[in-house]
Amino acid sequence: MRTALVGLLAAVAVAGLAGVQLLVGSTLDAGTALAALAGRADALTTAIVLDLRAPRVLIGLAAGACLGVAGAVLQGVLRNPMAAPEVTGVGSGAMLGSVVATVVGGDVASPAGTAAVALAGGTLGGAALWALAARSGGDPMRLVVLGVLVSAVLGGTTLVLLTARPQLTGSMTRWLVGSLNGRGWEHWAALWPALAVSLVAGLLLAGVLGLLSVDDDHARALGLAVSRWRSVVLLVAVVATAASVAAAGLLAFVGLLAPHAARAVAGSDHRVLLPLAALTGAGTVAAADVAAQLLTAAVPGDAGRIGVPAGAVTAVFGAAVLIGIVRRRSRATVEGTG
Amino acid sequence: MTTPLRADGVRVRFGTRTVLDRVDLAVAPGEWLALVGRNGCGKTTLLRVLAGLHRPDAGRALLDGRPVLDLPRRQVARGLAVLPQALPAVGALTVRRLVAQGRYAVRGPLGMLGGGVDDAVETALDDCGVRRFGDAPVDRLSGGERQRVRLALALAQDAPVLLLDEPTTFLDVRHQLEVLDLVRRLAAERSLTVVSVLHDLAHAARCADRVVALREGRVHADGPPAEVIDERLLREVFGVVGRVHADRSGGRLGVSYDEPAAPP
Numbered sequence: 091m092r093t094a095l096v097g098l099l100a101a102v103a104v105a106g107l108a109g110v111q112l113l114v115g116s117t118l119d120a121g122t123a124l125a126a127l128a129g130r131a132d133a134l135t136t137a138i139v140l141d142l143r144a145p146r147v148l149i150g151l152a153a154g155a156c157l158g159v160a161g162a163v164l165q166g167v168l169r170n171p172m173a174a175p176e177v178t179g180v181g182s183g184a185m186l187g188s189v190v191a192t193v194v195g196g197d198v199a200s201p202a203g204t205a206a207v208a209l210a211g212g213t214l215g216g217a218a219l220w221a222l223a224a225r226s227g228g229d230p231m232r233l234v235v236l237g238v239l240v241s242a243v244l245g246g247t248t249l250v251l252l253t254a255r256p257q258l259t260g261s262m263t264r265w266l267v268g269s270l271n272g273r274g275w276e277h278w279a280a281l282w283p284a285l286a287v288s289l290v291a292g293l294l295l296a297g298v299l300g301l302l303s304v305d306d307d308h309a310r311a312l313g314l315a316v317s318r319w320r321s322v323v324l325l326v327a328v329v330a331t332a333a334s335v336a337a338a339g340l341l342a343f344v345g346l347l348a349p350h351a352a353r354a355v356a357g358s359d360h361r362v363l364l365p366l367a368a369l370t371g372a373g374t375v376a377a378a379d380v381a382a383q384l385l386t387a388a389v390p391g392d393a394g395r396i397g398v399p400a401g402a403v404t405a406v407f408g409a410a411v412l413i414g415i416v417r418r419r420s421r422a423t424v425e426g427t428g
Numbered sequence: 429m430t431t432p433l434r435a436d437g438v439r440v441r442f443g444t445r446t447v448l449d450r451v452d453l454a455v456a457p458g459e460w461l462a463l464v465g466r467n468g469c470g471k472t473t474l475l476r477v478l479a480g481l482h483r484p485d486a487g488r489a490l491l492d493g494r495p496v497l498d499l500p501r502r503q504v505a506r507g508l509a510v511l512p513q514a515l516p517a518v519g520a521l522t523v524r525r526l527v528a529q530g531r532y533a534v535r536g537p538l539g540m541l542g543g544g545v546d547d548a549v550e551t552a553l554d555d556c557g558v559r560r561f562g563d564a565p566v567d568r569l570s571g572g573e574r575q576r577v578r579l580a581l582a583l584a585q586d587a588p589v590l591l592l593d594e595p596t597t598f599l600d601v602r603h604q605l606e607v608l609d610l611v612r613r614l615a616a617e618r619s620l621t622v623v624s625v626l627h628d629l630a631h632a633a634r635c636a637d638r639v640v641a642l643r644e645g646r647v648h649a650d651g652p653p654a655e656v657i658d659e660r661l662l663r664e665v666f667g668v669v670g671r672v673h674a675d676r677s678g679g680r681l682g683v684s685y686d687e688p689a690a691p692p
Contacts, residue, residue, distance in 0.1 A: 293541075294537070294538065294541070295537065296540070296541065297532065297537055297538075297539075297540025297541065297543075297544065298537050298540070300525075300529060300540070301529055301532060304516055304517075304518055304521075304529070305516035307481060307512060307516075308512070308515075308516055310481060310501060311479065311481060311505065311509075311510040311512065312505055312529055312530060312532050312533060312585070313501050313502040313503075313504065313505025313506070313532050313533030313585075314501060314502075314532060315500065315501045315502075316501075319537075357520050358519055358520055358521060359525070359543075361541075361543070
């Protein structure tokens with residue numbers, strides 16, 4: 091009951107944020123934007139609302155939802171509350187893939203092509219982490235350390251590519267920071283199917299995830315072919331991450347914090363947790379983009395022209411929230427043992 | 429009748445140490461077989477090999493005549509249920525949802541979409557007397573309650589063979605007896621075959637139809653408790669000087685431990 095209520099409130103909040111994004115901006119006032127939505131505005135105004143703002147809003151929501159799903163799945167299957175796309179090598183692999191696609195150019199650099207190469211990169215990152223982690227058992231702490239190392243290697247490779255093609259650096263930093271600037275319907279077309287597939291697959295696999303999130307031996311004893319199903323479940327997280335990164339770059343901390351917040355309400359039932367994490371992720375990115383646009387409007391000069399990336403907001407805000415969580419946790423631990 | 433479970437020349441090494449050395453064992457349908465022996469004698473490893481959770485270096489385990497490692501995991505879990513020594517941390521999972529995970533073998537991945545709670549789960553909760561904690565988080569329960577929840581989880585699998593690894597660890601004497609009596613009653617009601625690792629010979633004497641004593645990775649003694657459990661076994665297998673006596677009614681064996689035996 092409480093979960094349903096929170097879910098409803100979250101949905102309303104996300105819808106509200108999306109409405110704000112759609113109607114409020116520097117070029118048009120809300121009334122004009124509404125008129126455009128109703129089909130009672132000139133061609134330019136309609137184009138601004140329907141072809142610039144609308145895809146940006148939808149891509150932000152879907153990219154955030156993908157990260158929420160990916161984080162929730164990773165935290166469950168790796169049995170680690172600190173697991174997230176950006177600390178498992180999956181996110182930086184997808185980032186490397188996106189940059190490779192841009193460097194190759196041509197059809198490969200199209201939104202769908204970028205998503206495909208990002209998928210390959212994300213799979214590579216996840217597989218590298220798993221290969222390293224399998225040798226050292228499933229120890230959560232070690233997994234995080236290995237994930238950071240894999241991410242560092244892939245991130246470093248990305249930077250090498252960026253410096254090798256200085257003329258593309260400007261357009262490619264988006265993958266590193268995460269931004270919704272300049273995203274259109276063609277990016278949306280490559281993103282929503284991945285969100286639909288990963289969310290549905292995640293829900294269908296909720297029972298499997300429940301077993302995997304307890305313990306390998308436990309799951310095996312209850313009849314689960316553990317390594318096969320773990321690969322399937324990890325693939326769901328990779329698909330969601332890759333699509334999100336290919337569309338909007340690596341939006342930091344969304345995939346870590348959205349599932350955290352959802353888990354606080356939904357507990358460990360993945361049938362509830364996954365949709366709620368998707369909703370929380372969508373809301374986080376929408377809010378971050380609103381903040382980014384406000385900052386853009388407030389900052390004079392070049393920043394105003396280029397646009398503050400939403401990923402910069404999630405990075406700063408996410409780090410602050412994470413520090414808060416860690417402080418509260420360590421205090422709880424001290425009190426718990428005292 | 430066929431043998432539901434057997435070990436065929438099972439050999440397991442951990443590094444240079446041989447834990448099981450060509451162990452042959454055939455479990456008869458409907459019996460309660462107790463594996464006893466010192467710490468590190470290979471009891472738990474043998475149980476894990478029988479359950480298909482550990483791949484032996486040589487030999488194999490057979491479930492209904494077929495190599496357990498060749499069978500799909502779900503089919504194995506429909507044939508046997510395992511109660512490991514300790515329950516892993518299950519977080520905030522409620523009793524009912526944990527027990528419902530036992531239905532995976534029967535229902536499959538898509539069958540778990542509704543959560544898996546069905547009549548078999550409720551029956552298992554009832555049979556183990558934990559239905560009234562159904563909606564409580566598992567980590568709030570006491571040790572004895574938790575042990576009964578784990579038993580319910582194993583029963584929810586509806587498998588004809590039950591493998592128990594030290595089902596009485598961490599329990600006080602009263603709860604030890606309660607759990608063992610519960611297993612014995614349910615095994616009779618559901619015609620289960622039980623293989624259990626037991627530390628306490630008195631427990632083995634009380635519950636088991638057959639005692640298999642392992643020593644240094646081999647079967648040292650095998651037979652009904654009254655024939656197998658004696659002072660020599662205490663000395664040779666457990667390294668203690670003690671006494672074994674029939675109680676006054678003659679039905680049960682009593683075991684008392686006096687002191688560690690001098691090393692041979």
